[in-house]
Amino acid sequence: MALSYIPSSEGFWRTSETSPTIITLLFSFCFIAISFISARSRSRNKDGAKMYHLGGYPMLSAWLFFTKRYDFMCGTFERTGQKMFRFRILQHHVVALSGEEGRKAFVSEKNFDLQEGYRILGGPAPSPRDINIEPVDGGATLFIKHVLNLFRKDRIMDVTPHLLEDVNRRMDDWGKSGKINPFQEMYNLVFQMTVRMGTCRELADDPQATARLSKLFLLHEKAASPISLLLPWLPGRAKRAKEQATRGLYDLLSSYVDLRRQSSVRSADAIDMLIADGHDDATTIAFTLGIIFAGVVNTGINVCWTVIYLGDEPAWKQKVVDEVKTLLFNHGSTTGPIHQRFSAVPLNAWEEEMPVLDAVIKETIRFTMSGTALRRNIGGDMLIAHKTVRNGDFLAYSLGDIHFDDQIYPNPLSFDPARFLEQPGDASDVLFPFLGWGAGRHPCAGMRAAKLEIKLAIALFLSKFEFSIVDAFGKAPKYLPQPDRNNIQNAKPLGDPCYLKFERIESMR
Numbered sequence: 001m002a003l004s005y006i007p008s009s010e011g012f013w014r015t016s017e018t019s020p021t022i023i024t025l026l027f028s029f030c031f032i033a034i035s036f037i038s039a040r041s042r043s044r045n046k047d048g049a050k051m052y053h054l055g056g057y058p059m060l061s062a063w064l065f066f067t068k069r070y071d072f073m074c075g076t077f078e079r080t081g082q083k084m085f086r087f088r089i090l091q092h093h094v095v096a097l098s099g100e101e102g103r104k105a106f107v108s109e110k111n112f113d114l115q116e117g118y119r120i121l122g123g124p125a126p127s128p129r130d131i132n133i134e135p136v137d138g139g140a141t142l143f144i145k146h147v148l149n150l151f152r153k154d155r156i157m158d159v160t161p162h163l164l165e166d167v168n169r170r171m172d173d174w175g176k177s178g179k180i181n182p183f184q185e186m187y188n189l190v191f192q193m194t195v196r197m198g199t200c201r202e203l204a205d206d207p208q209a210t211a212r213l214s215k216l217f218l219l220h221e222k223a224a225s226p227i228s229l230l231l232p233w234l235p236g237r238a239k240r241a242k243e244q245a246t247r248g249l250y251d252l253l254s255s256y257v258d259l260r261r262q263s264s265v266r267s268a269d270a271i272d273m274l275i276a277d278g279h280d281d282a283t284t285i286a287f288t289l290g291i292i293f294a295g296v297v298n299t300g301i302n303v304c305w306t307v308i309y310l311g312d313e314p315a316w317k318q319k320v321v322d323e324v325k326t327l328l329f330n331h332g333s334t335t336g337p338i339h340q341r342f343s344a345v346p347l348n349a350w351e352e353e354m355p356v357l358d359a360v361i362k363e364t365i366r367f368t369m370s371g372t373a374l375r376r377n378i379g380g381d382m383l384i385a386h387k388t389v390r391n392g393d394f395l396a397y398s399l400g401d402i403h404f405d406d407q408i409y410p411n412p413l414s415f416d417p418a419r420f421l422e423q424p425g426d427a428s429d430v431l432f433p434f435l436g437w438g439a440g441r442h443p444c445a446g447m448r449a450a451k452l453e454i455k456l457a458i459a460l461f462l463s464k465f466e467f468s469i470v471d472a473f474g475k476a477p478k479y480l481p482q483p484d485r486n487n488i489q490n491a492k493p494l495g496d497p498c499y500l501k502f503e504r505i506e507s508m509r
Ligand code: HEM
Pocket: 003, 006, 114, 144, 147, 290, 291, 292, 294, 295, 296, 298, 299, 300, 302, 365, 369, 373, 374, 435, 436, 437, 438, 439, 441, 442, 443, 444, 445, 446, 447, 449, 450, 451
């Protein structure tokens, strides 16, 4: 699960001017010094405020935090029986929270800063700063304002027919029947829609440029390793690969920003909005990269899992098919190809008249969004559940803590959208029972667009094709792949790959 997509300012550990030898020496020295200090305190498992302290080697907890984050968080809570524990990552102190009190503080405490949390311990969103280009207005507040502005209701309504055209064109490229890897092809549909909404029409209309952009994002993602995330300044292949990908992304987007600046007519497209707001090129590119990263990473993976779970649950698939038919019957136009008929459906209907698909998406997200959200305490020492969280401490909350709590979600590992149909609006007494779209001070700014994209892709897919899930040999798979909960970028599939075997059907009536 990637949550770290807000354009951020320079990380603490980046010292791009320092020579590699000095860095390696410093690194070795720090490692020895920190290990020595922590080894002395290893036997002490309670700090002054009686919070459980993991002790041990900070490098080991750091390594586990970056390689097996989900197992590390859940396993430590389970092993220690604590609701909170403290550990070190190099020189940083991290407080892991769980339970209702911890969750409530995590999402609603005003001194817990989201951007600071992800800036150092978060994932790998591409930023012009990684190639030493400094945006003038790179702050989180302006970025979120841009996201909210971009996904205003009127703008989404205007762009919906273009999104449907895009999705339809790409689905037609699959042919009348065949086999696709959903984690590529369904993902690509979301990539295309995100480029349509987050950049400009010249780029979105150019399949080769869009494919190149997608490839560069993939290269950037592949360059991320635990070491490169932990020590982003450390010279080596990963750093070079990341810089090359960022440079490629920057140059590609830069050419479209130039194109739009030179145009005498302003359009309503996202890049033109940023230009009209007076942003410099680096900010325009940083925000555009942020939108694509934020837009693709979670929406892309969730559309893939949604279609997998529907394929595995014929009864739910049928309910969604019926709902899509009703939507089309009530609001769609009666003539033209199917994607054009969907274009007539108003946004309100997509948002309010699809309770079954809403529940399916929510249940999918409950399953897949089990990564760790991060914050940093920037407001002085404070007490949470009678324990001290110090100024400067990082905070970590695993969404799995709530999403797999069997008191709230009985039989939490079974896929059951009915739990959200029977209990609309999270009517339980529990505080913040669902964090798949964020909550409290940081609800997801892209939720409206993300939900619509998933619905458009699923509605069109179900209307155009009959499908089943198969393995590499075209047979029904013995096991479905599972979301990799330890992957800190997103819930990639673990296990044998599966495919969608599809066949074109007569358009829905
Ligand atoms: C299925 C798709 C998506 C899911 C499941 C999702 C989930 C989330 C979650 C859980 C958070 C809270 C993070 C935290 O508390 O640390 C969040 C925040 C955020 N999301 Fe999304 N997101 C999705 C799509 C998008 C899209 C399409 C965009 C924009 C292009 C976006 C932009 C943001 C932003 C800017 C924030 C931070 C809000 C703030 O700091 O106040 N998200 N999202």
